[in-house]
Amino acid sequence: MQNHLLKSPFCVHPKTGRVCVPIEVSNFASFDPFQVPTLGQLMKELDDFEAADKSENDTDVTFDWQKTSLKEPFEKFQKSFLVPLLNEERRMQREEREKRAAVMGDF
Structure with missing residues (x-):
């Protein structure tokens, strides 16, 4: 019997250090859970980014996640979940x- 909980996006597995990344349901068959980044890998990617010549780095990079292999999964999560959620909340x-303006007659 295998017990496992679904994790929140970008949380870290306490034993393996692997970062949970969101996946597209349409591509689940090609998903390899052993290829997700680990904390150690992310730390190395940040160190490598900082050590690289500053002229080679993208000047648009402002967040640490943009400097790592979390960039692609986070951007997909942003596009498919966060942006629609924010748009719905704004709507x-x-x-x-x-509705309040109509009730109060404040057009």
Whole structure:
């Protein structure tokens, strides 16, 4: 019997140090859980980025995750989950403001 919980995106497995990354359901068959980044790997990637010649680094990089192999999974997560979530929240807030304005006669 194998017991395992689904993890939140980007949390770290306490024994292996592997970072949980979101996957696309349509590509689950090609997903290899042993190829996800580990904390040690991410630390090395950050060190390597900082050690590289600054002129070679992308000037648009502002967050540490953008300097590592988490960049692609995070950008996919952002595009497929975070941005739609934020847009929906904004839509709901706008509708609530419009509803209150209609009740108060404050157009």
